[in-house]
Amino acid sequence: MLPEVFLKTMIDTVKYDEPYENYNRRTELLTLLRKSMIIYNERFQYTRKPNQRWEDIELRVPVPMLKTARSLYLELKKLAAFVYIETDEFAFRDLDIRPKPIDLDNEEIKEHDVLFDEIKDEIIQGIRNAKYTIWVAVAWFTDRDIFKELLLRKNDGVHIRVITSDEKSNRYLIDELEQNFDVVKVKMRGYYLSNRMHDKFCIVDLEFVMHGSYNWSENARNNDETLATALDRDLVKKFADEFQRLYIEHS
Incomplete structure (x- = not known):
């Protein structure tokens, strides 16, 4: 799944999936995701499946929103795991929150x-x-x-x-x-x-x-x-x- 597709799927899941309808931090979650970007990080460690390795999802968020992202870490990790599609090559291991490069902050999600x-x-x-x-x-x-x-x-x-x-x-x-x-x-x-x-x-x-x-x-x-x-x-x-x-x- 392309990183842009992964991020858009996370956003739409929060927007439309029933478990998030009454989530009290839904607005914060949507705002954060709309301003972030996704990077896949392949790991060298293998899972228990033959030839399958772990993969981390790196969520790059605007620097002013890092504190909010960390407070939402468990919800973001659960959401990423829900959206992730496991393959014969890779399986989801963890979510890593890091700052989004400043020169990319002008990129706009429409x-x-x-x-x-x-x-x-x-x-x-x-x-x-x-x-x-x-x-x-x-x-x-x-x-x-x-x-x-x-x-x-x-x-x-x-x-x-x-x-x-x-x-x-x-x-x-x-x-x-x-x-x-x-x-x-x-x-x-x-x-x-x-x-x-x-x-x-x-x-x-x-x-x-x-x-x-x-x-x-x-x-x-x-x-x-x-x-x-x-x-x-x-x-x-x-x-x-x-x-x-x-x-x-x-x-």
Whole structure:
């Protein structure tokens, strides 16, 4: 298995396999893996099988994340052993955590996904992953559960901006949004004031974006909706540019 395939399989296992759904350090594990690289180290020692040697998995992690990686060592080793495919030539022996060379830190793992079910849960998880900033641009924001998640992140020091449409259907939460976050309301415009800001996207830490048809409203849960997610710096930059344009023009 190619090292890149091995690492991607580890990431997807944490993302989708049932044992990790309620793992309390799942977010840390995913963040660490997404920024790491894999190297195979063949050993000269033989296993009990004829002509089969041991092989170690070397996980190279960014230097600032070494402490986190070491605290997750047992989980990482178990995951590596689970993903590893034993052959007639090699068998998994151990996981070795080492620093990732600095000049490789610019290498970027890109991930894209799309959901049609359990969209609200994915949005809440994306909010929970935020460490620094959350930029929200949604036409309708009336879902109190999502509001509460944003409030929790604010209380942990995350800076939050919200852009939403200035209309009657948004009155349910607008006062609380304005009391707690940096909020910009985009006025209705056009003939009969029938044109509105209709975006639905959320940028997390300027490196992850969630976008699609799903408004942050109570009604959206009963609709046929889509939500695309992307860990892709170039794509996130385009959404960030659009967010700044809306923010500046309507502040």
